[in-house]
Amino acid sequence: xxxxxxxxxxxxxxxxxxxxxxxxxxxxxxxxxxxxxxxxxxxxxxxxxxxxxxxxxxxxxxxxxxxxxxxxxxxxxxxxxxxxxxxxxxxxxxxxxxxxxxxxxxxxxxxxxxxxxxxxxxxxxxxxxxxxxxxxxxxxxxxxxxxxxxxxxxxxxxxxxxxxxxxxxxxxxxxxxxxxxxxxxxxxxxxxxxxxxxxxxxxxxxxxxxxxxxxxxxxxxxxxxxxxxxxxxxxxxxxxxxxxxxxxxxxxxxxxxxxxxxxxxxxxxxxxxxxxxxxxxxxxxxxxxxxxxx
Numbered sequence: 642x643x644x645x646x647x648x649x650x651x652x653x654x655x656x657x658x659x660x661x662x663x664x665x666x667x668x669x670x671x672x673x674x675x676x677x678x679x680x681x682x683x684x685x686x687x688x689x690x691x692x693x694x695x696x697x698x699x700x701x702x703x704x705x706x707x708x709x710x711x712x713x714x715x716x717x718x719x720x721x722x723x724x725x726x727x728x729x730x731x732x733x734x735x736x737x738x739x740x741x742x743x744x745x746x747x748x749x750x751x752x753x754x755x756x757x758x759x760x761x762x763x764x765x766x767x768x769x770x771x772x773x774x775x776x777x778x779x780x781x782x783x784x785x786x787x788x789x790x791x792x793x794x795x796x797x798x799x800x801x802x803x804x805x806x807x808x809x810x811x812x813x814x815x816x817x818x819x820x821x822x823x824x825x826x827x828x829x830x831x832x833x834x835x836x837x838x839x840x841x842x843x844x845x846x847x848x849x850x851x852x853x854x855x856x857x858x859x860x861x862x863x864x865x866x867x868x869x870x871x872x873x874x875x876x877x878x879x880x881x882x883x884x885x886x887x888x889x890x891x892x893x894x895x896x897x898x899x900x901x902x903x904x905x906x907x908x909x910x911x912x913x914x915x916x917x918x919x920x921x922x923x924x925x926x927x928x929x930x931x932x933x934x935x
Contacts, residue, residue, distance in 0.1 A: 689718045690919040697905040706931045720795040726785040737780030745772035819924045828921045855884045
């Protein structure tokens with residue numbers, strides 16, 4: 642992502658982002674120029690994604706899901722958060738139940754005054770259905786979506802990416818939208834909950850609906866064993882591979898390290914042609930953990 646720099650003598654230069662923040666000498670007049678980036682660009686945010694390997698460390702003992710992203714030297718380069726909205730979502734449960742009870746009690750009092758026993762049975766059924774509908778409706782209204790935000794650091798002053806949960810309740814098919822710092826869609830993620838029973842699989846598409854990659858569990862045999870025995874003390878931990886949909890070649894891996902605390906490695910070294918934007922790859926990696934409730 643090159644940027645322009647103009648010296649006091651009037652000479653302009655186009656520089657690569659790695660020169661951001663450095664002091665250089667103008668070849669024309671010999672003056673020193675500080676190569677600050679424009680306000681809408683930040684060298685740290687640009688360079689954070691300019692790599693093939695990301696180490697994700699989950700912050701434990703936190704209500705919301707939080708991650709620190711490190712480089713291979715264990716330097717923090719990004720911070721990720723997915724708020725739990727615990728209070729809101731508890732209210733959605735209790736509010737829905739309470740609304741259902743009130744609806745059932747109100748309609749039940751009407752049914753109790755009915756003299757025709759034949760009609761009474763039908764109205765009891767309608768009362769039950771109406772109570773369930775009201776309970777679900779109120780619960781959905783109060784429930785808050787759990788979006789994912791990727792920041793430059795844990796001060797959360799600069800948001801670089803956002804992964805939006807498209808619908809509040811996604812029973813059979815879950816969809817998410819990945820937006821950049823300007824709010825522009827750069828990719829969409831989908832998964833089928835029913836298919837996940839056999840082997841977890843995600844699809845990543847560009848905004849024009851072109852299938853960019855398929856992400857799935859590394860082995861169908863291990864997938865079935867995990868369904869039967871769970872992680873089995875970490876020996877059957879869930880790992881994923883990124884596949885090119887055209888030839889099924891591996892573009893990257895998302896692996897869980899065998900440690901006391903959760904630690905994940907996103908390795909995109911196999912994607913030598915940068916088929917997958919690293920911003921998209923990291924967003925997928927986050928959803929492979931928090932979206933699968935691992």
